[in-house]
Amino acid sequence: MTTTLFAGEAATITHVSGPLAVRKTGGATKAISIGSKIEEGDTVITEKRTYARLKFHDGSEVTLKPNSQFKVEAFSFDKEKPKNDSASLNLIKGGLRTITGQIGKRGNQDSYRMKTPAATIGVRGTIYDAHFCLGDSCGAIKPGLYLAVSNGSVVITNSEGSQTTLQVKAGQYVYVQNPVTPPVVLPVKPDLPFNPPPSVGANASGKSGGNQGGGRSMDCEVR
Numbered sequence: 001m002t003t004t005l006f007a008g009e010a011a012t013i014t015h016v017s018g019p020l021a022v023r024k025t026g027g028a029t030k031a032i033s034i035g036s037k038i039e040e041g042d043t044v045i046t047e048k049r050t051y052a053r054l055k056f057h058d059g060s061e062v063t064l065k066p067n068s069q070f071k072v073e074a075f076s077f078d079k080e081k082p083k084n085d086s087a088s089l090n091l092i093k094g095g096l097r098t099i100t101g102q103i104g105k106r107g108n109q110d111s112y113r114m115k116t117p118a119a120t121i122g123v124r125g126t127i128y129d130a131h132f133c134l135g136d137s138c139g140a141i142k143p144g145l146y147l148a149v150s151n152g153s154v155v156i157t158n159s160e161g162s163q164t165t166l167q168v169k170a171g172q173y174v175y176v177q178n179p180v181t182p183p184v185v186l187p188v189k190p191d192l193p194f195n196p197p198p199s200v201g202a203n204a205s206g207k208s209g210g211n212q213g214g215g216r217s218m219d220c221e222v223r
Contacts, residue, residue: 010075011038011054011062015200018050018066043071046094051200058087060101063196068094073115082107090115095131097194118145118176119183120157127151128168131190144177146190156183 013020013036023029025041038044038054046052046068054062058077064070069092076086085103091114100123104112114121116132128149135143147154147168154168156176164182168174173186 009037009039009057010042010072011056012036013038013044013052014055014061015053015063016050017052017197017200019047020050020052021045021047038072040072040075043069043092045069051196053200056087056101058085058101058103060087060099060103062089062096062098063200065095065194065196068096070094070096077103085111087112088115089113091132092117095194097196116145118158118179121147122155122157123152128154129190129194141190142175142177144175146186147174147176147183148189149173158182 013032013034016034020032021029021044022032022036022038023043023045029045032044044052044054044064046064046066048066050064050066052064054064056062056075056077062070071090071092072088073090074086074088076084078084079102082102085107087103098114100112104110104123110122112123114123116130118132121128121130128147128151130148131146133141133143147156149168149170149172151170153170155165156168156174157165158176158179158181166174166183168183173189174183175186175190176183
């Protein structure tokens with residue numbers, strides 16, 4: 001009998017361009033490489049020049065930028081039980097691009113969550129860019145979270161305070177200063193570049209490669 005349940009184990013490292021590490025729930029950190037398994041509670045850490053791609057069991061993919069920390073807080077996927085799907089991801093630092101998979105597209109659409117320091121993002125068959133910066137890393141822009149939606153929509157919810165929720169549609173651009181301030185619609189699109197090397201970013205660009213989940217790509221960046 002074939003099982004389709006994936007609880008605990010969440011993803012596999014499929015592409016790496018440099019040094020890569022994982023921090024386990026107990027605090028231990030070790031080097032990992034192509035073929036390494038990522039489990040619930042793991043935090044994947046990329047070095048200064050490292051891009052890394054993760055393939056999740058629901059068909060989704062995440063490509064991490066250099067100097068990133070990305071935690072899989074919870075992940076459960078059973079092909080035969082959509083109502084039990086769960087993906088709670090946390091971009092602690094740095095940036096990523098993701099192609100969404102089956103979780104969030106079937107069963108409960110709120111079963112997929114991408115957390116950032118300023119807000120939690122839910123997807124609705126979406127292509128979007130996001131950027132979070134603080135202090136000197138912001139350059140000429142104000143500190144906070146920036147979102148630009150080009151396809152579908154995003155539901156953004158503050159993680160603290162008044163629990164403000166806003167649906168951001170295609171063609172809209174939004175700024176969130178911090179977790180306790182409401183989102184503000186911007187008149188122009190923020191500049192959110194993403195340029196992974198072709199060997200790592202081909203699938204995550206949404207232009208080539210086999211995405212079993214049939215999802216859309218989205219970008220997040222936290223600095």
